[in-house]
Amino acid sequence: MATEPGSTSQVLALVDRRPYVFLFAVFARYWKQIFTVAGALITVGTFYAKVEAVLEQGKVMHQDVDTLKLQVGVMQQQLVAVKDAQQATAADLQGLFNAAHITVTPAAPPPKQVKR
16 A cells, blocks of 8 residues: 655655745745844844944043043142142242341441540
């Protein structure tokens, strides 16, 4: 007794003869799921790219902040040096100001000797 070929063997025979027909049938049956998965993959890829860009910007900003911290430290040292120089100049000027208020009183001339 010969058995009729089952649906599985018919599908396998169709795939062997014309694979594109099988692919078209699969696509026609599952197109919504295929597009859903493709859209999800594209969305996740886009989100990942944006997150990656934000993380890179964060790294650059962190490096910029470190550079600014170093510059602030240098500026503070320069400010201390300027303040020290300003205090030295103020002390010198105060010395000149005090010296300007010294009044010199001439010594009284010795009394003249009157000739008799």
